[in-house]
Structures are given as C-alpha cells and as structure tokens.
Amino acid sequence: MVLEQLGRSLDNALRKLRRLPQVDKDAINILIQELQRSLLQADVKVELVFEMTESIKKEATNTTLKRAQRKDFIIKLVHDQLIKVLGGKVAPIRIKSGKHNVILLVGIQGSGKTTTIGKLARYYKSKGYKVASVTTDTWRPGAYEQLVQLSNQVGIKSYGNPTEKNAIKIAVRETKKAINDGHDIILVDTAGRHKEEKELMKEMTQIESALKPNEVILVIDGTLGQQAYNQAEEFSKSTKIGSIIVTKLDGTAKGGGALSACAATGQSIRFIGLGEKLDELEEFQPTTFVGTLLGKPDLEGLVKAVQDAEVDIDPDMQKRMLHGKFTLEDLYYQLKSIKKVGKMKQLLTMMGGGNIPDVLKEDAEKNLERWEVVLNSMTSAEKEDPKIIKKTRKRRIAIGSGTDYSTINKMLDQYNQMKKFMKRFLQMQKKGKGKGMPGLGNIDPSFLNKLGKDFKF
Ligand SMILES: Nc1nc2c(ncn2[C@@H]2O[C@H](COP(=O)(O)OP(=O)(O)O)[C@@H](O)[C@H]2O)c(=O)[nH]1
Ligand SMILES: [Mg+2]
Helix, strand or coil, rough: CCCHHHHHHHHHHHHHHHCCCCCCCCHHHHHHHHHHHHHHHHCCHHHHHHHHHEEEEEEEECCCCCCHHHHHHHHHHHHHHHHHCCCCCCCCCCCCEEEEEEEEECCCCCCCCHHHHHHHHHHHHHHCCEEEECCCCCCEEEEEEEEHHHHHCCCCCCCCCCCCCHHHHHHHHHHHHHHHHHCCEEECCCCCCCCCHHHHHHHHHHHHHHHHEEEEEEEEEEHHHHHHHHHHHHHHHHHHEEEEEECCCCCCCHHHHHHHHHHHCEEEEEECCCCCCCCEEECCCCCHHEEECCCCHHHHHHHHHHHCCCCCCHHHHHHHHHHHCCCHHHHHHHHHHHHCHHHHHHHHCCCCCCCCCCHHCCCCCHHHHHHHHHHHCCCCCHHCCCCCCCCCHHHHHHHHCCHHHHHHHHHHHHHHHHHHHHHHHHHHHHHCCCCCCCCCCCHHHHHHHHHHHHHHC
C-alpha cells in the first residue's frame, strides 16, 4: 500500500480512540499527539501539521455531541483534515473527445517523466483513446529509444527525431504529425531539467508557447518529501502548470510530505506513480486515498470501480451461486467476462481484501487457455461438482488433457477461492439492490468493512 507507514500509525491512533469507553480531554490530547507524530514522520511540513491538528482539537473539544457520537465525529474530523491537506476533491484531466489533446510533461531529470508517459499511454489507451507519444529530449543519450521502447510495449505510436538537435522544432513537427495521423491524445515528453539550468527552462517555456498544450503536467519525485513544494514553485514560475503527478510513492516514508506539499501549491495531483511498471499508476482522488489509507473502503470509489471493471454476471449464474452452486464452468466463463483484470485488482484492494487470487493476476489469460483444455477432459458431473475430483479422476484428466497434476490442483484451488469471493461479491451486490443504484449501490459501510476484514484469500 502507498504510505504504508503513515496509514498504519494513523490507523493505530484511531483504533485506540475507538476502544476507549469515553472520549475526554486527555483522550483528545493523546490522539492529537499521535497524529502529529505520524504526520511529521511522513515528512509533512511542521506548520501544516500543527494547523491541521489544532483544527481537529478545536472542533473535537467544542462539540456538543453526546458521548456516543463523539468518536465518529472525531474520526470524521481526521478524515476531513487529511482530505483537505491532500487537495480536497480533484477533477480528472479534461480530455475533449473528438479533438486532439496535447499533454506536455515537464520535470527534473530522473523524476519519472518518460516512465509516466508510458503509464499514461497505457491508461488512456485502455479507455479507448488513440494515443501517441512524442519525445523532445535531445539531451539525454538514449532518450528517444527509451520512449520508443515504452511505446512499443504499450502498443502506441511514438514520434521523434533523434538526429534533430532543436527540441522546439521536434516538438512542433512531430506533434503535428501525430495530430495529422489522427491521434486523440498526444503525450509530449521533455528533457530532464534542473531548476538552475536557465537554458533548459527557456527551452521548456518555448516548447509550451509553440505547442499550446491542453495541459502541462509537472512530474515530481515523491521521495523528495516536503521539498517537492520548492520544486513545484520553481516550475510554475516558468510554465503554466495545470496539474501534478507524484511518482515513486512506493517505498518512501516521505510520501505524505510530497503529496501535501504538492497540494499546497494549489495544483491538483491527478495521478500517483507506485512503481516502475507500466500499470503502476493510480488516479489520485483525496477522498478515496484517505479512505484506503485509514482502512475504510470508499463507497463512491467502489461503485465506480465495479462499473469500470465491467463485471457482467449472468443472472442465472447469480441465482445458482447465491444458493451455493458455482461450477468450474461458471468460473471459466466468469473469468472470461472480467475484461479488465487490473480494475478487478483495484477493486479488491479497495475492499480491503488481503491477497488477490492468483487467477486475477497477470497470467489470467494464460490460465484460461490451459483451463479450457482441462475442462474439455472433464465429465459434466466433475464440472458441476469438482469436490468429486480425487486422485483417480485427476490422473485421467491429466492424461486426457496432456497437463499435469499441479495444473489441475491449482485450478481447483483457484476454483475454491473464487467461489468464496464470488459469493461475497454477489451478496454485496444484492445488498445494494433496490435502492436505485446499479451494482454496489447504497451499501451499508459497516457491511463493507466487515466484508473487507473477511477477505483473506
Ligand atoms: N519505484 C519507482 N520508480 C519509478 C517510478 N517512476 C519512475 N521510476 C524510475 O525512475 C527512474 C527515472 O525515470 P525516467 O522516466 O527515466 O525519468 P525522467 O528522466 O524524468 O524521464 C527510472 O529508473 C524509472 O524506472 C515510480 O513510480 N516508482
Ligand atoms: Mg526522460
């Protein structure tokens, strides 16, 4: 999880509060101290920490609420303050459909611009846009090849000219080509810049005025902690920064500092980078983020994730499953219908579930192919009730399908895990029904909370 350390210590502080028989002045003071310690450890600026905690303290002390309601009230105060410090509600980048959208990425060398271009390309491509990348980095050796390679990995076209030395010319010409080729989103990479390097800053300004991008995104290294503020300020002097992406939040204890510092510049943080791989990019929404951080599933986010995951469950199968009937064939077809495995993973994480079933990891497609062969060697009785598959049957199936015991065992294992998961998932959907919302709808948060705890695969 992102900001694991911060999440854990905040969660501990709130847990302690929940366990107390009553909330008095001492309890509030202890909570405040623990919040301060946790936030300072995450490199959040001292002044900001005091401002936040003072406000929590004031409201918590002045409340006229009855004792029983006070705990919930204080927990909500903590949530609200954290959301506020991370920038409140953030709107996504506005992509105009039917037009071309030029997005320019700027930032210091090594902050993760080129990697982030690959991630954004993958993200927007999966949303159905025709994406292209352009590199204007004439400074770093191999910069062009790096972007070409990433673009190939994602399956998008990349533009650039490794023999041209004038970055502004490259930017204008190559972006034009990408637009003429009918791309909707053109992600333009720039050279790494250091704030002292006047020439580079000037080049960046010139690229911006020549391209007139729809959005300039500043990419900032999350390991900088609160220092991110100065960097963002420097950049906004030369360019009209529209939003920020904070990278490398995996494995840094200073993430809280970086995020709060970036939010303090008044810019929206739209995405966060959580690793070197192309799928390690997350949309940033303070409400969802704080919800996950404090271990409470975020309902709004869950509903959206379910919709995005395009989980279509056949109504007939739903009925059977709710009565405990879920066959191997159901599993096979269900997995086939989960089109966006990545979204499904996100969904499980939001539910607070422990490990994600292996079957939903990257190799789902490969598994499915193998399983199809195995399924073809099974009798209907075996598919209906896999419990009967013992040693002799396994041997027959293994020979028939040309696979080995471990494939069959793994499939049965996954079947049992998924059976449990699907049942809960359906119960959750059922609970949300009848209240006017699709899918998860208006689910009682305590139900989801409990569900989250039960998810141990
Ligand atoms: N752990 C981690 N590494 C990252 C992340 N984003 C980028 N990197 C790494 O940071 C280094 C610099 O990235 P690069 O995209 O070349 O930065 P650029 O100079 O701004 O284009 C590379 O080794 C990347 O793999 C991230 O979110 N997490
Ligand atoms: Mg680069």
